[in-house]
Amino acid sequence: MDSGEQVQQQRPRPRRVTAAMVAARAGVSVATVSLVANGKTAGRVAEDNISRVREAIAELGYVVDGIGSSLAKGVSSIVILVAPDISNPFFAKVIAGVRESLGPQYQLLLSVTEAGEFPEAADVRRLMSLRPAGLLVDAPNAGFLEDLASPSPLVLLDAPGLESYAPSVNLDVASGARQLAAHLADAGHREAAYVDSVTGTETFAVRRAAFLEEAASRGISVSPERIISTTIDVGAAAGAFAEAWPDWQRAGVTAVACATDTHAYGVLQEARVAGIRIPEELAVAGFDDLPYSATSNPGLTSVHLPATALGQKAGEQLRSLMEGKSLGHGGVTLETSLVVRGSTSAAAT
Structure with a gap:
């Protein structure tokens, strides 16, 4: 090698920590690691084993393989939220409401398009390869819903007149x-x-x-x-x-x-x-x-x-469906009200 030639060495990639590695560190079985990592220890794992597994997880930086778990169960913890125009600041509150009601067990994935355009049903169907646990669609039109034909639990938001397609949470x-x-x-x-x-x-x-x-x-x-x-x-x-x-x-x-x-x-x-x-x-x-x-x-x-209540209620309904519960009704309508401020007054004469 010439003296002027420099070789830039890449840093070695960190090794992915597996459940088997955690089990070896904690001195327990892989099954025990799985129970602890997924919060299913009640009546099944001794407290000292729980402590050792948690310590090993913290030391090694172990993260549960959500994709692998999804493949095993046939469904993921992903919830897809389809929106026509996320540029509207109103939608940030809707998202906050959805996240609050779904809780940490589910990951929210947004499917959006350019401003003024509505997502194509074909694009959303491609996301179904992720095996989502459920689907939320905000402000849809009938054509989109007819093309979608989602096999996943589905709830509509702000979809007046479309209640026959799926459970809905609407604004009056x-x-x-x-x-x-x-x-x-x-x-x-x-x-x-x-x-x-x-x-x-x-x-x-x-x-x-x-x-x-x-x-x-x-x-x-x-x-x-x-x-x-x-x-x-x-x-x-x-x-x-x-x-x-x-x-x-x-x-x-x-x-x-x-x-x-x-x-x-x-x-x-x-x-x-x-x-x-x-x-x-x-x-x-x-x-x-x-x-x-x-x-x-x-x-x-x-x-x-x-907006926040819209997201919360829709998230609650979807969560019930994902957990196999019956809603007992086709839809919910939230009241609206006029807030009068200084931009309107009596007409000029």
Whole structure:
């Protein structure tokens, strides 16, 4: 070897610790190690053996082979959560609720797509090779559920009208939409616009339909050209509003209802840029009641959706199914409520 030639040696890879190695260190059988590692010692393993095994596990850094266990049992401890658009901050609370109710026994795997797109059933079916213990699908549409045909326990979240496909935990978004339309009508608004989501899922269709129906019944006009759709993104909503506002202004629009708070933030952002006074010249409202909605200036009027409770209840239902229990009902609906803040007021005269 030339004196100028350098050889870079790789560090040896750490050896994988096996149950047999732990058993040898603790002086017990491999079966005993398995019982201790999986928390199944009650009435089966002596306390001194439990202590020795735990000490050996700590010293050697042993980790249970979850994949191997899954293959042996035919099912894993993985729960797959399918979501149409994780960019929506609302979804973080849903995830927190799911994790809380599932507990440490299950690992949560998210299946998401680009903003504004819904996962393909074929993509989710490929994940079935992981042998998930259960499946949660947030804000689906009927076509996705028909294509999915999941053999695993399945629970739907925020899936109004789709209860026949699987047990569901829904939000009464229609009631919230009607409350919002009534609030705007009571404030004197007669010309309004609506900013929708492009995802095409049932929950957004229900919000839009309920708002438009209630608005019409209370004398608020929302013509088709005043309904626009964007991804759930502040910048996208701001850009769409900037393009639409000149026509809306000429039509006398004094209120904009948005499918999410994120859309509403975009409208508020562009309104500030354009010098539109909120709420004196334009009332703005959304759905979700995200934390920022209470602290923005002005505060955003929003339909409160109990995101954490949605995740918790769905996780509880799925866990019952995974444990072989009967739910005894087809679905649960959580109440929504309108939180009125400074972004809406009486219509300008």
